[in-house]
Amino acid sequence: VQLQASGGGLVQAGGSPRLSCAASGRTFSRYCMGWFRQAPGKEREFVAGITRTGGSTLYADSAKGRFTISRDNAKNTVSLQMNSLKPEDTAVYYCAAYRGVVVTTTDREYDYWGQGTQVTVSS
Numbered sequence: 001v002q003l004q005a006s007g008g009g010l011v012q013a014g015g016s017p018r019l020s021c022a023a024s025g026r027t028f029s030r031y032c033m034g035w036f037r038q039a040p041g042k043e044r045e046f047v048a049g050i051t052r053t054g055g056s057t058l059y060a061d062s063a064k065g066r067f068t069i070s071r072d073n074a075k076n077t078v079s080l081q082m083n084s085l086k087p088e089d090t091a092v093y094y095c096a097a098y099r100g101v102v103v104t105t106t107d108r109e110y111d112y113w114g115q116g117t118q119v120t121v122s123s
Contacts, residue, residue, distance in 0.1 A: 001025050001112045005095045008117030011085055015121070019080040021095030021114055029053075032098045033071055033078040036107055037091035037119075047093070048080060049103030058103040062089075085121045092116040 007019040019035070034049035048069040049058045057069050066085075071078040078095060094117075096110035104110075 001027065001031065001097050003095050003097060003112055003114035005093065005114040005117040008093060008119040010120045010122060013086060013121055013123050015085045016081070016083045017085070017119065019082065019093055019095075019117060019119070021078045021080075023076040023078070023097065025076075028076040028097075029073040030099060031111075032100050032103050033069075034096045034098060034103065034105075034110060035067075035069060035078075035080045036094045036096060037089075038094070038116075039088075039091040042091075044094070044107050046105035046107065049098075049105070050078065051101070051103060056103065058105070060105070082119075085119075087121045087123045090119060090121045092118050 002024040005021045035047040038044040050069045054071045066083050068081040095114040097112040098110045
């Protein structure tokens, strides 16, 4: 599976960008999908995840109530709608695929990664 993330950029605080991740191949629906982020000088952290069918989602505390993850298996895409952005949300955001049944927050368990898209939130 090859993943291509897009949708980042410079956003004002309070903004609502939408990140997208396009997957290649015919097996997209076999993977749980996750979004991670890495801020300068910090470790990569889990943001949100979604199961194969989209029936279950999981969010980091920092994302709860502000971010929404969704997927379209017919289009091989997973999205992250981000609302009420804060400067501390500034990071490179990565989408990742994990061939498991339930969402995991552990990055080393993910099998495939996109190249990342930069989100910069100005105050």
